[in-house]
Amino acid sequence: MNEFSFSNRMHTLLDNNQQVKHIEKGRFLFQESTLASDLYYILKGKVEVSKVVPDGRELTMRICSENDLVGETVLFSQNPKYMMNAKMLEDGTVAVISKESLEGKIASDSHLAVDMMTWLSALNRKNHAKFRDMFLHGKKGAFYSTLIRLSNSYGTVVEGGKVINLPFTNQELANFCGTSREVINRLLAHLRKNNIVSIKKGHITILDVDYLKQEIDCENCPIEICTID
Missing domain, CATH: 1.10.10.10 (Winged helix-like DNA-binding domain superfamily/Winged helix DNA-binding domain)
Structure with a gap:
């Protein structure tokens, strides 16, 4: 995965009108089952992405850091809800990206579309490997x-x-x-x-x-x- 290409292209999208938020440690960017309209690009800090399973246990899926995108599962979905929780592990800064705006840019920019698909493919491979280890061993x-x-x-x-x-x-x-x-x-x-x-x-x-x-x-x-x- 060419992470530099993906992060460089994402930074290009963050113009002066982009909403930037400073979020304190322990605060949520979003929570599971709430309506989703935004994605979050991490400029500074670490974010824990997790899911609460039916018996109440919490499963941490990944830790996201600078130049990572959080909330990607809502893209190109109708009336989506967040499938995970995203919580700040330390004080940080994120850029709030409108789902609708990002979808439009992906649709009109083939290079961004390829970089996004490459990033999502790598993320999917990571998740498959994690679940393989969990289920087989x-x-x-x-x-x-x-x-x-x-x-x-x-x-x-x-x-x-x-x-x-x-x-x-x-x-x-x-x-x-x-x-x-x-x-x-x-x-x-x-x-x-x-x-x-x-x-x-x-x-x-x-x-x-x-x-x-x-x-x-x-x-x-x-x-x-x-x-x-």
Whole structure:
């Protein structure tokens, strides 16, 4: 996926009349089942996209960052409603883009249309890979693949491993996997006992990523597919 081409073209659309909002941490850009008329292009900050399943559990689908578009599922839909929740994980800035306006620009600009389809295709491949790991390997597979994706998105190589630079609570990790905090507690305890990961001040360092990959029969997807965003 040519992310530069997509983000560069999106920035071109953001003229001086574009509505820009500063949103505080913890506030929602939109919530599930509400009527949808806008999309949001992230200029600064991180946004969690999640869905609440019928039994009340929260499933975190992805974390979006600068130059990412949120709310894309409403495009070219009649009387759409948002299918997910989008919440700010930190103070940030977003550009509000009218659904109707963006649809018109996509229809009239073939280059934008191709870039949009390329971006959506890559996003679809990421989602398929996540659900593959979850369904084929259960809770363990979902968690191990989440650790790999987090390290690819937010990891820094250190002596002996790769540290994930964003701190997560066990409940937040559980939300990525659609499971409970207790399950994550047990899985993390197993990984720490066997020196697969270490944890310090909420930051996880992956010491043996090959073990995690072997446990989920990793297909060695391209790095741009194996991310959490």
